Amino acid sequence: MAARRSLGYYKRSNWQYFRKDLGTNTYFFGDAYQDEKREDVIRILREEGRYWGDTDRVEGEYLTYVKSLAGTWPQLQLLVDFMEVGTIPTRWCTFPGEVPVKNQKPRYVYGDTIPEIKREQFLRAKRMNVALLEYKSEGKPSVERYQFDELHPHSALAGLEEAVSRVKDNSISRKDIKLSLFVVEDLSRDIIETLGAGLDIDPRFFRTQLIDYVWNNVRDPWREPPMLDVMSRQQNWFQMRLVRSRYFPNHQELSDAQDAVDRFNVMRRMDGDDNQAFWDKDPATGKDGTKNKASKAANGSSSKLGEAPVDAKVGHIRSRATFWLRNDIDNDTAVAVLLLEPTPQQGYPLWRGYANWDELPLFSSPPDDIPLAPPSMRSDQDETPKSWLEDFVFWAQKETCFPKLPSPSSPTSPLVIPVQALLHLVCTDWLTFTDYLNARLNQIDWEISRPAFLPVNDDREPILNKLNIWRRWVPVCRDMLSATLRQASDLELRQKRYEGEAYRIDTEAIFDPYRRDYERIQERLNDYEVRIDRLSTVVNNAISLEDARNTAKNSESVGNLTVLASLFVPPSLVASLLAMNTEPLKDLDEALKWWVVASFGAILLLFALYHTMRSELTWKVVWKTITKTTEKYAKMVTFTSKVRKRAERDKDESDDDQSGTHGRQIDSEERKNGVLGDRYV
Numbered sequence: 001m002a003a004r005r006s007l008g009y010y011k012r013s014n015w016q017y018f019r020k021d022l023g024t025n026t027y028f029f030g031d032a033y034q035d036e037k038r039e040d041v042i043r044i045l046r047e048e049g050r051y052w053g054d055t056d057r058v059e060g061e062y063l064t065y066v067k068s069l070a071g072t073w074p075q076l077q078l079l080v081d082f083m084e085v086g087t088i089p090t091r092w093c094t095f096p097g098e099v100p101v102k103n104q105k106p107r108y109v110y111g112d113t114i115p116e117i118k119r120e121q122f123l124r125a126k127r128m129n130v131a132l133l134e135y136k137s138e139g140k141p142s143v144e145r146y147q148f149d150e151l152h153p154h155s156a157l158a159g160l161e162e163a164v165s166r167v168k169d170n171s172i173s174r175k176d177i178k179l180s181l182f183v184v185e186d187l188s189r190d191i192i193e194t195l196g197a198g199l200d201i202d203p204r205f206f207r208t209q210l211i212d213y214v215w216n217n218v219r220d221p222w223r224e225p226p227m228l229d230v231m232s233r234q235q236n237w238f239q240m241r242l243v244r245s246r247y248f249p250n251h252q253e254l255s256d257a258q259d260a261v262d263r264f265n266v267m268r269r270m271d272g273d274d275n276q277a278f279w280d281k282d283p284a285t286g287k288d289g290t291k292n293k294a295s296k297a298a299n300g301s302s303s304k305l306g307e308a309p310v311d312a313k314v315g316h317i318r319s320r321a322t323f324w325l326r327n328d329i330d331n332d333t334a335v336a337v338l339l340l341e342p343t344p345q346q347g348y349p350l351w352r353g354y355a356n357w358d359e360l361p362l363f364s365s366p367p368d369d370i371p372l373a374p375p376s377m378r379s380d381q382d383e384t385p386k387s388w389l390e391d392f393v394f395w396a397q398k399e400t401c402f403p404k405l406p407s408p409s410s411p412t413s414p415l416v417i418p419v420q421a422l423l424h425l426v427c428t429d430w431l432t433f434t435d436y437l438n439a440r441l442n443q444i445d446w447e448i449s450r451p452a453f454l455p456v457n458d459d460r461e462p463i464l465n466k467l468n469i470w471r472r473w474v475p476v477c478r479d480m481l482s483a484t485l486r487q488a489s490d491l492e493l494r495q496k497r498y499e500g501e502a503y504r505i506d507t508e509a510i511f512d513p514y515r516r517d518y519e520r521i522q523e524r525l526n527d528y529e530v531r532i533d534r535l536s537t538v539v540n541n542a543i544s545l546e547d548a549r550n551t552a553k554n555s556e557s558v559g560n561l562t563v564l565a566s567l568f569v570p571p572s573l574v575a576s577l578l579a580m581n582t583e584p585l586k587d588l589d590e591a592l593k594w595w596v597v598a599s600f601g602a603i604l605l606l607f608a609l610y611h612t613m614r615s616e617l618t619w620k621v622v623w624k625t626i627t628k629t630t631e632k633y634a635k636m637v638t639f640t641s642k643v644r645k646r647a648e649r650d651k652d653e654s655d656d657d658q659s660g661t662h663g664r665q666i667d668s669e670e671r672k673n674g675v676l677g678d679r680y681v
Contacts (some may be wrong), residue, residue: 027219028041028095028096028097028098029041029089029090029095030221031219031220031221032219032220032221032223033219041095041096044096045093045095045096049114050093050114050117052081052084052085052086052089052092052121053084060083060189060193060197061193061197062192062193062196062197062203063080063083063084063189063193065197065203066079066080066083066196066203067080069203073204075204075207075223075224075225076203076204076207077221078207078210078211078221078222079192079203079206079207079210082187082189082210082265083189083192083193084189085121085124086120086121086123086124086125086188086189086265087109087124087264087265087266087267088210088211088222088267090107090108091107091108091109091110092108092110092117093108093110093117094108109262109263122153123150124188124189124265125188125189125190126148126153126154126156126157126188126190127148127186127188127190127265128146128147128148128156128157128160128188128190128191129146129147129148129184129185129186129342129389130145130146130147130156130160130182130183130184130185130191131143131144131145131146131182131183131389131393132144132145132146132163132167132180132181132182132183133179133180133181133183133393133396133397133418134177134179134180134181135177135178135179135180135181135414135417135418136176136177136178137176137178138176140397140399141396141397141417143393143397144159144163146159146160146163156190157190157194160190160191160194160195161194161198163182164194164195164198164199165198167180167199167335168198168199175333177333178333178334178414179333179334179335179336179414179415179418180333180334180335180336181335181336181337181338181396181418182195182335182336182337182338183338183340183389183392183393183396184337184338184339184340185340185341185342185387185388185389186264186265186266186341186342187206187209187210187265187266187339188265192206195337199326199335199337200326201324201337202235202236202237202324204235205235205237205322205324205337205339206339207224208224208237208239208320208322209239209266209320209322209339210222210266210267211224211266211267212241212267212268212269212318212319212320214318214476229486232487236324236325236326237322237323237324237325238322238323238487238488239320239321239322239323239483239484239487240320240321240322240323240422240423240426240484240487240488241318241319241320241321241480241481241483241484242318242319242320242321242426242429242430242433242480242484243316243317243318243319243429243430243433243477243480244316244317244319244343244349244388244429245314245315245316245349245350245429245432245433245436246270246314246315246316246317246344246346246347246348246349246350247312247313247314247347247348247349247350247351248312248313248314248315248346248347249308249310249311249312249313249347250308250310250311250312250313251311251313253313253346253347254270254272254313254315254346254347256344256346257270257315257344257346257347258270258272258315260344260345260346261317261344264341264342266341268317268318268319268341269317269318270315270316270317270344271315271316271317271318272313272314272315273314273315273316273440273469273470273473274465274466274469275314275440275443275466275469275470276311276312276313277440277443277447278443278447279443280310280311280312280313281309281310281311281312282309282310282311283309314350314436315347316433316473317341318476318480319341319388319429320339320341321338321339321340321341321422321426322338322339323336323337323338323339323419323422324336324337324338324339325415334414334415336415336418338392338418338422340388340389340392341388342387342388342389343386343387343388343389345385345386349376349386349432350432350436351432351435352376352377353374353376353377353428353432354425354428354429354431354432355428356373356374356377357395357398357401357402357424358371358398358401359400359401374390374391374394374395375387375390375391375394376390376391388425391425392418392421392422392425395421395424395425396417396418396421398417398421399417402416402417402420402421402424403420403513415510416510419510420510423488423510423511423514424514426484427514427517427518427521430481430518430521431517431521433477434521434524434525434528437470437474437528438524438528440466440470441470441528441531441532441535444463444466444467444535445535447463448460448463448535448538448539448542460539460542460543460546461543463539464536464539464540464543467532467535467536467539468536470528470532471529471532471533471536474525474528474529474532475529477525478522478525478526478529481518481521481522481525482522484518485518485519485522488511489511569606
């Protein structure tokens, strides 16, 4: 394994949300350059009675208008197909020449038979969940709902058409209504037709909400061409992008949520991040299989409650919120449309969502003054749908939950409350995602340091796989947030072109209280990107060290095999020497005895030498004994040499003393005889 990693080998990440069939079957309808293939596929579908345009309904005026523009603005062709199919055309059916992938979830979301396909097309075209908020000069805004009902499939459409007609008349007859805001969940043909034709909306506004891809292949026909910033400022809409995270107690609910997202008309995807940690599972689902007292107690309590052990998963949806404002009227009434996305009902908002922004009642307040919580925070027993649309409608009716604007021209504008509610919701989702990312990176950091309470796992590649997912996600999220900041700040430049009291608003003042929060999120994403790179380096170094240890262990194993093979060397050598015997076979008894004795002795000698060389303790003892003996002998020789030299020196000194006594006797005699005086005279 170490050799394979050295050549660039890494274990492939198991991304559950990756669809292998999309890599080969996407272009059976034709790519961006195959106009003839698209026409041929449509002709074959018509012959088979499966073409989405062959219906008995009368084509709407807005669809006819968009079709007339598709030749000049090619990006609108996707909107044309969306209005006819009910969703993205590649999800319609199995196209001619396409081979379905075995053991894979089908790419298309319609049925197999033509009646099932037509029924699904009808339901998707009629799908509707719209709320109309009307802001008056005084008082709380009114709310009207338009929701599709299969028992009365045309009632919601009729109600929405009547509301659009009334809103157009209100601009003349109702001066007390300052803003009419249509909040739309998901898109459908009836919604686009009614709002687009009734309010004269630019079709590119709907087109920007249909898909959300991080990048496009060179053959993708649905790529939306980039627009210059100077041109985007002339648009009368802006878009905010965000990541919505949800918690699921097990993998089955995550899979159900992914299927529910596939049922959206707009193209979205629920991505599981495969970043499970030690704390995400109940003890009964642990990988190590050990059960201590705590885990046994937990398992016992779970069995008593009848609950399955939790194996938590987290999924993320890259979402878009698009806000449009009409600018072609010369009166005081404004009309706006907000496009939101549905919310899967499986799972929960991560950490149960955001904080309640309502002002906390005082202790002295009566219990009746406690406000109702937003829909997403309510318990499962509450029947109110827990969706993005319901949360926005809840907060868009609150006037005291948002910061007061410093500009004197802004407080009277009806756009302040809904835009602030949108900024609030988007910002809290971004903050939740960054907190979650911070938690996962800290858990990965702990797994690298291997604290004692974590399960023992010597494989560091799963940690690297987790980091690789965030290494891909964080730059994408940073770009999404940058686009959101850019479009939200550009809204001020767009609004300066409009006339009328409803449009004279300081949108910079609306966004300014949230600027520090959004910039803080952007700084955190930048810091996390640097941190991910550092953690990746640490993990790669740890993997390299483990590979080096494994290589050393393998070398030791090879050495042991070498020793085992060396056992057969002495017997073979002795046998070869004895094989030179030329005596008959019956005389080999003596040779065989000598072979056994010599081989046994040679093996013992070999093992003794091996043990002496391999045993660190024995070698140290022998070396210390030899060293100490040598030192003692050296000291003894030194001491003996010193004693001998001292004895010789003492002997020499005694000889000198004797000769000095005899000389002094002679001198005394000479002085007596006057010799000394005669010598110096």
